[in-house]
Amino acid sequence: MKLRSLYMMLAMALVLVLGACGDAGEESAASEGSETDEGAESEGSTDTVTFDNTFQVSPGDGEDSSAEGEEVSETVEVTKNPEKVAIFDLGVASTFQALDVQENIAGLPKGEGDTSLSDELSEFDSDEYANLGGLKSPDFEEMARMQPDLILISGRQATENNLTEFERVAPDAEIVYVGADSAAYFEDIAEMTKKIGELYEKEEEADQLVEDMETRIDDVNAKVAELEDDSILYLQTNGERGVSFHGQGGRFSYLYDTFGFSSADEYDEETDNHGSQVNYEFIANADPAIMFVMDRGAVAGGGESTPVDTLINSTTESASAVQNENIFELDPYVWYLNAGGYDTAMAQIEEVEEAVDNFTAE
Missing domain, CATH: 3.40.50.1980 (Nitrogenase molybdenum iron protein domain)
Known part of the structure; x- marks a missing residue:
């Protein structure tokens, strides 16, 4: 009887040991499965x-x-x-x-x-x-x-x-x-370039593009700083709607904030994205050193193109920009209809740089 009891006790102990091992294995498998799931989830999040x-x-x-x-x-x-x-x-x-x-x-x-x-x-x-x-x-x-x-x-x-x-x-x-927000125009373009680079796993290419753009901006900024007179009027022609002016704080404020030009006149911030309506007397009184002219009517639906020569007349001829032929026509596609992206921003920078390079002092 004692021997049988001993056998029974050994059998029960073996059952308990095997059960414990089984529980430990299940816990280990569950733990590994959890880690695998977490790893998969973490890996998926990078997609x-x-x-x-x-x-x-x-x-x-x-x-x-x-x-x-x-x-x-x-x-x-x-x-x-x-x-x-x-x-x-x-x-x-x-x-x-x-x-x-x-x-x-x-x-x-x-x-x-x-x-x-x-x-x-x-x-x-x-x-x-x-x-x-x-x-x-x-x-x-x-x-x-x-x-x-x-x-x-x-x-x-x-x-x-x-x-x-x-x-x-x-x-x-x-x-x-x-x-891109006009108040942080080139910054927004740089950020979106990097986002799209990340989206298509081209981060290095995006970083290089942004670096190239920032270098070009710095170069133009340095050239503007060397001008004897950096006062500008950014004028937008709108066909029958006439001429409007965009100054600091407006839609094209980055000309002042980023490139360092000074505005030849104050801007009415209450106007909409199409600027403040102005006349020829306004141009003469502002007397800008440079006039940037963008013909919105040439690309806006149902608009009417306005030749830049329209702004040169007996009323405006006293302005320095007119006398020194510092009137530069901007591409309305890259400044208006297709603005806000990398290639079009680089085209904008190029037009500004070309204007500065061809500026004629009195």
Whole structure:
């Protein structure tokens, strides 16, 4: 009996030991599984890029609307390497070009007859890229056929109606605001260049592009500092709507804040993005050393082109810029219709530098 009891006790002990080993194995497997899951989750998180999506939604027609709408402030996780991107900010389309990832653009708003595209964006004339309508009037039927992974917008498309329609026709697409703010224009372009570089795993290329742009800006800034008189008027011609002036604090404030020009006159901050309406007497009284002239009417829908010579007449002839022929016409595509991206910003810098290099002192 004692021997049988001993056997029974040994058997029970063996069962307990095996059970303990089994529990330990399960705990170890569970722990390893947890670590594997966490690792997979951590690894998966690197497959997205976070965009700060902060912008104003207009209840009207976008850029021209004076009514205030809802403020959007959110973060959006975008999966890396999206293959079908609908770009409504034509400037940012030029950033895709600069990074050599334009093959991922499925479509963009070329306008009727591709009239919205600058020379810098001429490769998008191809039928390979769908025409998504106008900058303020997207072709939602084409969007529905396309079913993009990502929609990039700026102020002209940030309306209640457009956003509702984007979500309706392309429910699986992420919508990201990519417009550059005039108060931090080149900084925003640099940041977006790096974001797109991260999105397509071209961080080194993006960093180099930004470095090149900052170097060019510094060079122009140094040249402006050497001018005997750096007072400018930035004038925008608008066909029958006349001439408007953009000064410091306005839409093109980076001419003053970034490049270091001084404004020949004060700017009325209460005006909209199209500037303060002015006349020829204003130009004569301001007496700028340099006049930058951008013909918005030449590229705006239904607009009318205005020859720069219109600003040279018996009233304005006393201005230093007129007398010394320091009047420089700017490309309205890169300064207005396609502004806000890397290649178009570099084109802007080049035009400013050319003007400074050809400045004639009294």
